[in-house]
Amino acid sequence: MPDGVSRQGQHHRIREMLAVTCIWATAIVVSLTFGWILLDLLRHGLAHLSWAYLVESPSDAGRSGGIAPIIASTFLIVAVCMSIAVPIGIGTALLLAEYSVARSRFGRFVRRSLDALAAVPSIVFGLFGSTLFCIYLGMGFSILAGGLTLACMVLPIFIRTAEEGFRSVPDEYRRGAAALGISRSATLFKIIMPSAMPALVAGFVLGIGRALAETAALIFTSGYVDRMPESLFDSGRAMSVHIYDLAMNVPGGGKSAYRTALVLVAILLLINGSASWLMHRWVRHGAT
Amino acid sequence: MTSSMRRDSSPWRADTALIWTLRLLAAAAAGIVLLILVFLLIESIPALRTIGLVRFFSDASWYPLSDRFNMAPMMAASLLVTVGAIALAIPLGFGSALFCRYYAPRWIAGAYRRMIEVLAGIPSVVFGFWGLVVLVPLVTHSLIAGILILALMILPTVALIADASLARVPEELIHGSAALGLTRWGMIRRVILPAARCGLMTSVILAVARAIGETMAVLMVCGNVVQMPKGLLDPVRTLTANIALEMAYATDTHRSALFVSGLLLMVIVGLLIAMAEWISKGRIYA
């Protein structure tokens, strides 16, 4: 074999080995860091974590006691958020997926706006929410204001998933229904929406995940109060805000922050996991 | 004459009502981002009028209570943190994507991808908290702490979007290059990466947009001192952290100035998204 070829061969082999090493090194570094974070969270979070933590109220500025009112506030905020986001989201997704107006200027405008909305930084949502809901509409620091602000943030994600779900419903159903003289609305509500249900639920779950992770927007809209909320107009502290407060404003709050963080991450893992599982199920069964 | 064929009591009345309802809902959804812009502008105008655009860059520094509103140190901080985080996240993110697609055995790739997805779902406040209690003792409240945490946070964005665009590279290209005797890395470097170029660039741009908009994590680890950073270990305050810290007690002009910085952030991120959209010639999933 001429010399040139074998030297080339060696050159390539060294390159290959280098590439493989680097790639594996990347994967290992990322995995180790992730593992570090998770283990740290588990180690400190599990210490002194008990079921009582979930049902007691915080005391001593949150250093001890539980997070029951905080869980309640979080739940209410997310509930408000989703009850606004879901109807608007499904309506918009239906329009974009099922009607030819989606290709018109109005349709393209809607899409662009949603893409832009998805990119707005969360602190800007905080500014917006506090100005519109807390001040102009007079809600003050309240769960309602927080929920409404989060609804704005969650909308693009939900719409995108819902729209994909509607689009994946086979066209034959629409044609068959049309050939039978069935109205558009009946087709949409009785055939297409039920078919797209797994995707809708997946979008719902993803939306909840996004809402739970949000902090900056909530600090300025639903506030800091860690008492059990009595109405939607009460200020309430979400779990993410609680972690922030314990970490930054309360000396010695670290232990409790770890526990709350663990609970929050566990809930999110559960939620995102079920969304993934639903998506897989949808892909496997929905097409038939 | 079959009167039953005339359009009298058409069930289509329900259809018309439906489409107008849908149009309304969609308009509401589309209107939100406009509303945000409008509010930002309205609240920014007092500051723009009183302080004037130039002073946002020429004042001594950011001492709002003494009427000094130079945003430049914070913009520099935001920029440097972002650039640093991207510099780390791109190789790690692309590497992860390549790892999943071409180097790892299937079960490892699946587990790894799942891990990245989990990482993507961790709230920024948890990252910030971990950074505060683990990283900061090691590197102090500083620019580098911010860079490291932010890199960790945008890594999943880069990896997942890059992975998706690698998946779109047509199989024929890969088979063809294999048939030509290219090595795995050679194929990646010369055929696959160029073919996925659009998607990869999009992933970077979206990660940048996410990094610039990040608030909580940088707030918690960077030290929040308003100064032009001269070294990696200097504490800094980003534009986003600034808003979060001062919103609570800012009044009048000061508050309005914060809105100006919010508007600036939105414009920058908006431009980035527009760029990403233009590159991928269509809708992108931010």
Place this chain on the structure above:
Amino acid sequence: MSTQESREVGRPWFPLKEGPPCCERSPVLEVESLSLAYDGDFAFKDVTISINRGCITAIVGPSGCGKTSFLMSLNRLSDLLGGCKVSGSVRYEQEDVRENKVDVISLRRRVGMIFQKPNPFPLSIRKNLTFPLWEHGIRDAQQVRTKVEESLRDVGLWDEVKDRLDASAQALSGGQQQRLCLARALALKPEVLLLDEPCSALDPIASGVVEDMIADLRGRYTVIVVTHNLAQARRIADDVAFFWVQDGAGRLIETGTARQVFEHPEHELTKAYVSGQRG
């Protein structure tokens, strides 16, 4: 008594079963110079044909000559296709179907359509039948139950599915699904049935069953079947219309009774096609 009035009295409407095998030879659908174009490309051009009441008309020709588009323009399903322009007239019972004031919903009840790929809704077997009935205003429980059994018996499915009416329709075999789709359309008591290659997605046995079903509809319904299976057309058709692509658009080359077209075709192309030389 006109057929309109007899329908209103509620008598079962199968007037021709006792009569000769076919037909009155009176046109129920008259198509004149019908053309359909998608964004400028003609699917078919200038089709003029009369469909006779109670007869089975087979539309034959190779794929791509606009046969499906032709069917879809008869019940205005072409309205659903974006960028679609139709010109010419389709007169059903003396009224031009394409005018704007026509109630398309009612039209589609009276002109039913079965598609090539069976498309039962993702609902139970029972729901597949009751849902269209409900939407057309037939909601009385007793009436609905009767119609469900009637239509399923009509297509020979009753004995096969009567114990599992609430099972998912998509669990049925291909042939059963297609028969269910037929039952679904028949439940609305249409006058004309448009069948777009109803057997081509089915295995040979199912295909045979469905074909027998279609032949059984003769006299009671006006049936237009698109098929590329010449043997099938020979077996069941009373009238035949032959389509072919000319100048980039589908055209009606020849039409007549089955005997005329298959045994004494006039046009060269027809001769070549039916003898298997072309197509």
